[in-house]
Amino acid sequence: AALRALATDGIQAGHMTLHARSVVKAAGAPAELFNEVLERVLQSGEIKVWKAQQVLDEVRRSAPADRKTAPRRLPEAGVGVGYGKIILLGEHAVVHGRHAIGCPVPLTIRAVVEDGDRGVELLIPRWGVEYQLAKPPEQRRSFEQAAGAILDKLGLADRTLRIEVFPDVPRSMGLGGSAALAVAIVRAPDLHFRLGLTDVEVNELAYLSEQTAHGQPSGIDNTLATYGRPLVYRRGSPPLVELLNIPTPLSIVVGMTQSEGLTARTVANVSEARRRNPRLYEKIFDDIDSLVLQAVSAIQDSDVTTLGDLMNINQGLLNALQVSTPELERLIDVARDAGAAGAKLTGGGGGGAMIALCGDSTTADVQQAIERQGFRTLLVTPGAVQ
Ligand code: MEV
DSSP: OHHHHHHHTHHHHHHHHHHHHHHHHHTTOOHHHHHHHHHHHHHHOOOOHHHHHHHHHHHHHSOHHHHHTOOOOOOOTTOEEEEEEEEEEOTTGGGGTOOEEEEEEEEEEEEEEEEOSSSEEEEEGGGTEEEEOOSOGGGOOTHHHHHHHHHHHHTOTTSOEEEEEEEOSOTTSSSOHHHHHHHHHHHHHHHHTTOOOOHHHHHHHHHHHHHHHHSOOOSHHHHHHHHOSOEEEEOSSSOEEEEOOOSSOOEEEEEEOSSOOOHHHHHHHHHHHHHHOHHHHHHHHHHHHHHHHHHHHHHHTTOHHHHHHHHHHHHHHHHHTTOOOHHHHHHHHHHHHTTOSEEEEETTOSSSEEEEEEOTTTHHHHHHHHHHTTOEEEEEOTTSOO
């Protein structure tokens, strides 16, 4: 009901949200609680600093553990859902034809389609985004290009409709935000207009959108965003997509840096370096591939120690590809010092997030150690029933 209430006012709600964001900021909401406070303030209709402070107190009093491990929400009727993800091992090498392992995180991006009143509108109130997609492709900017490509392909670009998006996956954190957004934007009109798209078609459209957004994606992010299951992936025609059986659930702490990671840029940098020195880089990609395949066996054997070692070595090779940053290295060090079995960056790097694999007894220590340094965390438990 809250979703519907937010969706009905369209553009006006978008402006309201921009105002509410500044109110929530003025109330001193920290980054990790910001979206929750914002949504509750918007629902209350009292866009005032005193109200935001009151809501912030309530949110702080509610069980923090629940928020950190919030289970993935099931799709509600008519709501298109795309899943966020982590790459366990193999990012960047996967762009160059090697294997990678990816797992969903308990964060999604959801979208709904409503009847609109002027062309195709795309609203993402939490991000302060309001776009008009009904324009020629060359006049579209940023998000409009990726979302517009989907609407063109679905033959809906000249309709009158409003797509409203509710993102839980943070932007530019290496957690698959752009792919989850693309999948949500494909699935919402599919449900609304009963287009009957298969998962394969949804995935293909999301891949098209990813290509528009960042040039040469491997396709792993949109595949994870579509299926929301742990999997081994290798690009190709068709790509290899194998569901990964995880007999003993893994305990992974995600630590988010304060810098955005621009995957398009790091992927382009690695490709350019490979072009200058193909033999050297192909060797690194092969070494990463070997780590990924050994990691699949370690997961089947429930061998956390070996899996952690493999992740640490993968991080060394990502460093060789120059996609790590001092901030990521700091969080990785903090996690290892606190007892993580292994830690590495996840996704495109150049900022964004890192992951730490923990044994049962170290998860809380690792999570607290990262948070004590002032960084946000998220607990992901691939293989657990959610
Ligand atoms: C991004 O999540 C993973 C990269 O390998 C890019 C890609 O596979 O498209 C860096």
